[in-house]
Amino acid sequence: MMSYEAYMSQVIQPMRDELTNAGFEELRTAEEVEATISNLKGTALVVVNSVCGCAAGLARPAAIYSTRHEAKPDHFYTVFAGQDKEATAKAREYFEGYPPSSPSYALLKDGKLVAMVERHQIEGNELESIANLLTDAYDQHCK
Secondary structure (H helix, E strand, C coil), rough: CCCCCHHHHHHHHHHHHHHCCCCCEECCCCHHHHHHCCCCCEEEEEECCCCCCHHHHHHHHHHHHHCCCCCCCCEEEEEEEECCCHHHHHHHHHCCCCCCCCCCEEEEEECEEEECCCCCHHHHHHHHHHHHHHHHHHHHCCC
């Protein structure tokens, strides 16, 4: 019989792959997050991934779509809320002034938060509108 952890890993893997296959680097430990963000040069989008329906139908597709925009971050990262808990908690330390939200997006410049899109801006919104929130932030901070 398969363990719960092994089962969840199989269920979650396609949700991870959707972003990593689009060029997002997954940060799975607090140490990876710290090493990456504390030394960040340039801009980075950090997607806080989630198992919820709005992540599947809206957040991940909008993030992937946004990577095709002319102005875009230098780096694309992802952490997985509820799965890689320590990595997600460490990433959220950089999202100063915002409560935990998943899914969500954080745009960082040289390791400092410059724009945030929270779950309430994703859930129930149109895919194009969500992508526009990201690309507007890219136009402002990634040129």
